[in-house]
Amino acid sequence: xxxxxxxxxxPTVAAALVDAGxxxxxxxxxxxxxxxxxxxxxxxxxxxxxxxxxxxxxDFSVLVQRRVAAGESHPGVILTNPARFNRASLAxxxxxxxxLTAFLxxxxxxxxxxxxxxxxx
Numbered sequence: 001x002x003x004x005x006x007x008x009x010x011p012t013v014a015a016a017l018v019d020a021g022x023x024x025x026x027x028x029x030x031x032x033x034x035x036x037x038x039x040x041x042x043x044x045x046x047x048x049x050x051x052x053x054x055x056x057x058x059d060f061s062v063l064v065q066r067r068v069a070a071g072e073s074h075p076g077v078i079l080t081n082p083a084r085f086n087r088a089s090l091a092x093x094x095x096x097x098x099x100l101t102a103f104l105x106x107x108x109x110x111x112x113x114x115x116x117x118x119x120x121x
Contacts, residue, residue: 001107003078004045006054007034008087009096016097022104025050039063042074051076053100053118055085064115073112078103080118095120 005014007027014026025048027033033044038059045052054060057079067074078100085096098121109116 001104002048002050002075003100003104004041004048004050004052006041006052006056008055009053009080010087010093013093013096013100016093017100017104020101022101023050024100042067046072046074049075051078053078053080055080055082061115064113068113075112076109077115078118079115084120085118 011026011029014024017024102121
């Protein structure tokens with residue numbers, strides 16, 4: 001599974017996952033993606049075949065629902081809770097890397113057009 005980390009997540013998360021052999025891109029590390037709209041980011045995820053990792057539940061759940069209602073698929077959205085993956089805590093980004101590593105090792109979802117709440121490993 002290929003991932004696209006929304007810009008609120010540190011590029012070091014993507015770097016650690018890439019070092020472990022995963023195909024992950026961080027929006028924060030790509031000047032062409034930084035600051036783009038949520039709709040554009042979801043479109044990029046779709047075009048590149050990457051599941052999107054974000055804590056922006058409100059916006060992306062609406063965008064995904066619209067696409068599904070229109071009969072369009074998407075490669076999946078992994079939702080992170082800012083209380084569980086608090087970017088101000090000493091556990092971050094290690095806790096997010098661990099959770100995504102566990103998710104990628106044994107994905108609990110398959111196919112397309114899914115949304116999944118990521119749990120700490």
